[in-house]
Amino acid sequence: xxxxxxxxxxxxxxxxxxxxxxxxxxxxxxxxxxxxxxxxxxxxxxxxxxxxxxxxxxxxxxxxxxxxxxxxxxxxxxxxxxxxxxxxxxxxxxxxxxxxxxxxxxxxxxxxxxxxxxxxxxxxxxxxxxxxxxxxxxxxxxxxxxxxxxxxxxxxxxxxxxxxxxxxxxxxxxxxxxxxxxxxxxxxxxxxxxxxxxxxxxxxxxxxxxxxxxxxxxxxxxxxxxxxxxxxxxxxxxxxxxxxxxxxxxxxxxx
Amino acid sequence: xxxxxxxxxxxxxxxxxxxxxxxxxxxxxxxxxxxxxxxxxxxxxxxxxxxxxxxxxxxxxxxxxxxxxxxxxxxxxxxxxxxxxxxxxxxxxxxxxxxxxxxxxxxxxxxxxxxxxxxxxxxxxxxxxxxxxxxxxxxxxxxxxxxxxxxxxxxxxxxxxxxxxxxxxxxxxxxxxxxxxxxxxxxxxxxxxxxxxxxxxxxxxxxxxxxxxxxxxxxxxxxxxxxxxxxxxxxxxxxxxxxxxxxxxxxxxxxxxxxxxxx
Numbered sequence: 001x002x003x004x005x006x007x008x009x010x011x012x013x014x015x016x017x018x019x020x021x022x023x024x025x026x027x028x029x030x031x032x033x034x035x036x037x038x039x040x041x042x043x044x045x046x047x048x049x050x051x052x053x054x055x056x057x058x059x060x061x062x063x064x065x066x067x068x069x070x071x072x073x074x075x076x077x078x079x080x081x082x083x084x085x086x087x088x089x090x091x092x093x094x095x096x097x098x099x100x101x102x103x104x105x106x107x108x109x110x111x112x113x114x115x116x117x118x119x120x121x122x123x124x125x126x127x128x129x130x131x132x133x134x135x136x137x138x139x140x141x142x143x144x145x146x147x148x149x150x151x152x153x154x155x156x157x158x159x160x161x162x163x164x165x166x167x168x169x170x171x172x173x174x175x176x177x178x179x180x181x182x183x184x185x186x187x188x189x190x191x192x193x194x195x196x197x198x199x200x201x202x203x204x205x206x207x208x209x210x211x212x213x214x215x216x217x218x219x220x221x222x223x224x225x226x227x228x229x230x231x232x233x234x235x236x237x238x239x240x241x242x243x244x245x246x247x248x249x250x251x252x253x254x255x
Numbered sequence: 256x257x258x259x260x261x262x263x264x265x266x267x268x269x270x271x272x273x274x275x276x277x278x279x280x281x282x283x284x285x286x287x288x289x290x291x292x293x294x295x296x297x298x299x300x301x302x303x304x305x306x307x308x309x310x311x312x313x314x315x316x317x318x319x320x321x322x323x324x325x326x327x328x329x330x331x332x333x334x335x336x337x338x339x340x341x342x343x344x345x346x347x348x349x350x351x352x353x354x355x356x357x358x359x360x361x362x363x364x365x366x367x368x369x370x371x372x373x374x375x376x377x378x379x380x381x382x383x384x385x386x387x388x389x390x391x392x393x394x395x396x397x398x399x400x401x402x403x404x405x406x407x408x409x410x411x412x413x414x415x416x417x418x419x420x421x422x423x424x425x426x427x428x429x430x431x432x433x434x435x436x437x438x439x440x441x442x443x444x445x446x447x448x449x450x451x452x453x454x455x456x457x458x459x460x461x462x463x464x465x466x467x468x469x470x471x472x473x474x475x476x477x478x479x480x481x482x483x484x485x486x487x488x489x490x491x492x493x494x495x496x497x498x499x500x501x502x503x504x505x506x507x508x509x510x511x512x513x514x515x516x517x518x
Binding site: 015016017018019020023039040097098099100101102105108109110111112113114115116117119120121192195196199200203204210211214215217218223226227229230233234237238240241 | 279280281283284287303360361362363364365368370371372373375376377378379380382383384455458459461462463466467473474477478480481482486489490492493496497500501504
């Protein structure tokens with residue numbers, strides 16, 4: 001039995017990646033035969049060699065660190081404020097009255113259009129990038145935390161109150177858990193957004209990071225650097241996506 | 256909890272209630288705008304934060320002289336072509352993958368590799384292939400919108416009510432006709448959800464591509480105005496592109512609710 005299962009797995013696996021293998025072989029062959037300009041599509045082997053070279057030289061790790069630090073610090077700040085404001089809106093009529101129209105106007109703004117504004121206000125350094133990520137990620141977190149917290153079954157709150165739960169405990173034990181599915185939904189939007197803001201900011205304003213490394217490849221006519229950086233970005237994207245899924249499965253088991 | 260002040264409004268004649276509600280609802284924004292007006296030139300230099308009046312005058316000026324329209328048309332053309340292509344390709348791929356295992360096996364691996372990459376990170380790659388201008392912008396908008404549209408069409412086409420499919424088959428509907436008469440109508444509301452999700456993503460991709468790889472379009476105008484220090488022009492362009500993005504999302508939702516009446 002085990003053997004057949006194993007063979008089925010192999011068949012399924014092969015079926016699911018054969019197209020990728022064809023694609024990669026074609027890429028290498030077409031590029032090696034010089035059917036496309038090196039500048040457009042360098043051979044896969046050159047790209048992989050460059051990726052290894054940039055990784056061992058410490059360039060990719062260093063620029064990944066810069067990018068991740070900006071994106072994640074900003075994301076954490078945006079998330080904390082987003083949760084606070086989102087829950088406040090859901091629990092307090094005055095806060096709702098005040099923040100709702102601001103969110104209605106603020107959320108649809110294509111945040112990326114504000115890169116030149118943040119360059120003007122806070123310069124081109126890390127601080128400016130982190131503030132922009134924090135403000136950009138604030139909206140989806142606040143909106144989703146609010147939506148979740150507003151849907152709390154009133155009976156939960158009444159029961160907790162009846163059993164003498166204090167305001168603070170109510171917030172921590174009832175409101176916050178009820179808002180957490182929305183917070184995770186918000187994070188699923190905010191996490192890619194934090195990377196988008198960081199990459200574009202780095203491409204426009206420099207200061208290191210994967211976005212800057214990538215655009216430098218274009219400016220110095222070095223296509224392998226562009227491709228190698230995209231591989232690094234893809235790996236980081238996969239890792240962060242996995243981390244978020246783990247977080248969701250861990251914290252939202254009870255949903 | 257919404258509109259906790261309804262009670263106090265009850266004393267007003269009914270026809271005033273709506274207008275009053277509207278005013279009360281939008282007072283917070285008025286507060287922000289007034290604070291902004293006062294802060295500009297006092298707390299912060301008027302250069303760094305042009306007042307709402309200055310920005311409004313600038314917008315009126317841009318519209319009156321028609322200066323902005325050529326750039327706006329360039330941006331909207333890129334938005335439209337990129338989103339249109341992603342709808343055409345995404346719907347076909349999504350439905351195809353849901354209804355046919357070989358198609359799914361072929362494309363699935365590429366989509367799972369594209370998924371974790373923030374699509375704006377492909378702007379430099381698009382520049383290698385297509386240079387600067389409309390080409391890379393269209394490509395990046397297309398790639399950014401592709402996944403939400405594929406995902407929604409795929410899930411919907413896979414979840415079509417089997418009773419509908421069986422009934423149609425029993426009455427002799429097969430193959431292409433089954434797809435056209437049963438699967439696609441059942442999928443359309445979800446495809447529209449996918450497009451609705453894609454519109455804001457398209458604007459982010461568009462502006463990113465125009466900031467990095469363009470000498471035309473609203474994204475380029477914003478960056479250029481900032482670089483030459485014409486900050487009221489920079490803010491005016493940001494307001495214009497935000498208003499356009501907002502109008503597209505709202506307009507699309509209204510149109511969808513009118514067209515899709517069968518759900």
